[in-house]
Amino acid sequence: MAMVVTQPCIGCKDKACLVVCPVECFHEDETMVYIDPDECIDCGACVPECPTEAIFHEDDVPEQWHRFIELNATKVRECPPAE
Template sequence: MTMVVTEPCKGCKDKACLKVCPCECFYEDADMVYIHPDECIDCEACIPECPVEAIFYEDNVPTQWLHYIELNAKRSKECPPAQPK
């Protein structure tokens, strides 16, 4: 299982979640950040740090955002590593 960044992150990119991630598994494009599913260690540190409540366990992603599971897996492999603010 992995953490997944969803719709509320789009356009926000606060990046507070990056500062607490022990494995640096976030990647970003111009719109948002993504979590690499093979690098995430499921520590949950990012969840309380997200000011827009965009991060969920893969099994807990709301139905309307289920496509973000695949999107995180795809985009995290295509985008550069996210840099904290």
């Protein structure tokens, strides 16, 4: 299981969630950040740091954002690691 970044992240410029990640599992593009489900250790440190409340445990992603589970897994293969 992993954490998942969802729709409220789109357009967010505050990268506080990236700083607290102990395994640096975030990737990003010009739209938002994504969490690598293979690298995420499910620590949840990023959740309270997210200013848009966009990060959820995979089991708790709201129904309307379930597509973001696969989107995160796909985008981390296409996007560079976040800085």
